[in-house]
Amino acid sequence: MSCKKCLDKVMDTYPSKVKKNREKHMLIKDSDETQEIQANTRAIPGIITNRGCAYAGCKGVVIGPLRDMVHIVHGPVGCSYYAWGTRRNKAKTKGDEKNFINYCFTTDMQESDIVFGGEKKLREAIREAVELFNPAAITISATCPVGLIGDDIKAIAAEAEIEHGIQVLAFDCEGYKGVSQSAGHHIANNILMRDVIGTGERVEPPKYSVNILGEYNIGGDGWEISRILNKIGYDIVSIMTGDGTYEELKNTHNANLNVVQCHRSINYISEMLETKYGTPWLKVNFIGVNETIKTLRNMAEYFGDQELIDRTEEVIAEELSEIEEPLELFKKMCEGKTAFLYVGGSRAHHYQGLLKEIGIETVMAGYEFGHRDDYEGRDVIPYIKLDADTRNIPDLHVEKDEKQYRLYLPESKLEALKEKMPLGQYDGLIKEMKDGTIVIDDLNHYETEMLLKALKPDIFCSGIKDKFISQKMGIFSKQLHSYDYSGPYAGFKGAVIFAKDVSAGINTPTWSHITPPWKKEPIIEGEINEGVIPC
């Protein structure tokens, strides 16, 4: 079935209001036209969306990975419980540092707290956390009822800072805010930027110092990226926020370049760091061999020293020599296959290159909580109409910090570099998709089912909620949120691990048993006796 027919068929089932809404969230790529997609708008009640909430984006994604802080979730037990160890943001204890990554903290609000307020309980919970753990800092994340009953978590945080002498950050990330996890990213970005980043001493950073922004160390991706960058000679000041610490975060302003992996979740901070401290940001992609090489070359060119450029090429050659053979082997096993990609706010773009390197074409891609700029590129930002849901998320405006603002490269040089690399720029997903492929925002259950049936890809890269729907149809599904508990998938070595996992999933002999033998061949045997007329 053609893509157009397939999308039309999906639309036919929808009630008219749903149809009117959903058709704006999908397109068939046509490079002859300027294509617009609707994104970051409300999901429709009753439509089975994969989206989560602001709390999930704030605590679950951005602040949860910070390992030396105690993250107290103020609310009923569930919200903290579901975000406990489920996102695979790995964190390693260094020396005698504190690491709370395997702990889950909640005020476990009860009915009486809802009726009489939960402030007293929260205050006491903070006190208990300090007495027990003496952490570097504490975060408080609000859940739905907190905002509704009016607990003033900001005031409590301020009081607690005075009482305990450590920083206590309050995040108003109630689940109903915004339209998806994305609102939570923004809320987390604002507070970290306002209250933590830049509070460390301003020092002259090492020459090749970088921050890796929007890298959450899922399956150890951040470690593989760090391995490569360290090998070349970079100093990583802070990874935001995978395996990150409070101390590192405070010093994020002490770097000469910010590289941005996940644009959606962290672009607010990268922009603000540039405005306030003068550190430019470079959009990078450490997923896939070619993209990793491109990223490394861009980084080297930014710093511009021949020694670094040469070292970069040396490392690339060395790394390639180790992976070319196995990658070729897996490519042979996957060549000619097709993929659907439906992941968060970056990976549906990032993984297309890696898939292609092992011979797999992406025929459908979409984000769960991306904005128009993640699809169409940042040039579209001034034209995005903000709806009420987005306007309710406060926007933090920072200004140039005259004392701490510093340009590593002169502006003229920066402008010249912008012609060559995505410095302060992201072109989005659509640009790189082939003509005739489908782009869908906030792909829902019904659309997933219909598209899988019609276009029969060989692999569906999505999350746990879709995985078994796809596999019931005989289509391998690879979780790209949790990597099916494998990884790392980033960088050079990660590419091979990904290729191996995908190849195994597509080629596992287990698929061959779906149809039982008695449904493949006739089992009633008989013979026709001459002279007897069969009836």
Place this chain on the structure above:
Amino acid sequence: MLNHTPKEIYEKKSLVINPAKTCQPIGAMYAALGIHGCLPHSHGSQGCCSYHRMHLTRHFRDPIVASTSSFTEGASVFGGLSNLKTAITNVFTIYKPEIIAINTTCLSETIGDDVGSIIQDADVPEGKVVIHANTPSYAGSHITGFSNMVKAMVTYLAVADKENKNGKTNIIPGFVNPGDMREIKRIAKLLGVPITMFPDTSGVVDSPMTGKYEMFPRGGATVEDIAAAGKSDLTIALGRFASEAGAYELEKKCKVASSVLKTPIGIEATDALVMELVRATGADVPYELEEERGQLVDIMTDTHYHYHGKKVAVFGDPDIVIALTEFFIGIGMKPIHVLTGTPGQSFELEVNEMLNKAGVEGRVKSGGDLFELHQWIKNEPVDLLVGNTYGKFISKAEDIPLVRIGFPVLDRSVHSYLPVVGYKGAMRVLEMVSNALLDKVDVDASDEDFELVL
């Protein structure tokens, strides 16, 4: 691993660390999946529905589909009426379930949405049904949510008919795996007792791979089955915390007698279920079942030295933990730490009574957390830990083997297909317990003590 948990017991009043429970809606969602053709619906923010689907999917490794009212800030201020009505229309038009089972959340409960009234006003197609349960996340636990949804099934669906009793026995299985539900049905079948099981998630969350995706798989109790539960002679509720409320509601509404038993884990609890079915229906116990029981007793005796006298910490959901504690006492183990996250004093009373009777001195707590359990273990070590996957942090920190029983099990597979209930299930528990202890013996043994036969 969990390096910051001190040995010295710290009495917390407000902070819960490493909870041993989660919130009501996920239990309600699981119960709702036990109705055939049902789409569970979460009336709250999207995140709740997403988290619950995620967690259930990880435990069962099968598609768990549910819809949400997708609350935004506006809905939270003005109420969720419009969202829910829209959702009901969309769900019936697009997904075409037989029934929608709505659970509330802390959000919709706090703002006071009257879901019952909204349903009455909603546009429900002819022949289709919408039910709801109030499941505020700030009271009870996921077990309470399961119980509330089971009760809602009765309230909405069961029909009394004293004149036309159908001679059946209802069984409410509790928050157990589909493998357990199948085993309970098999036992009833062996006894020749016609039953209606509800909820029944077998055939829903353990559906086969056929190359075709069925949004509503074959399994589940039908709406008609649950309606006819009002004509049965008896309801057996397995596990007080998860199943009692549904059975009592059926007694109140339809005058169906009720009997509350333990979740049938272990020989005594299984005996109790078999005896209840025999007493109620006059069924004969067939040799096949007697043989299974005899095999179990044989195994228990033959392998007693693997576990006799071993100290064990048991945690998880109250009905499962109560039954496991009884079983462990019955095979000579010492359950010295017994904890559930679900609140309920009766848990403590019941377990303490069992321990007292057995002469085991132990700590028992309802509404506790795993931080507390860890502190107990640091002060009084155990040989074995039995509970859900979240026990693995303590298991690693203290080098204690963990047997995974209960919900959720996120790091091992196949568990949901195989029973822990019934005589067969008891054999499986014995195998898991023995193997865990013996694996540890092998790993820890010096070369000269490393034995081929154990």
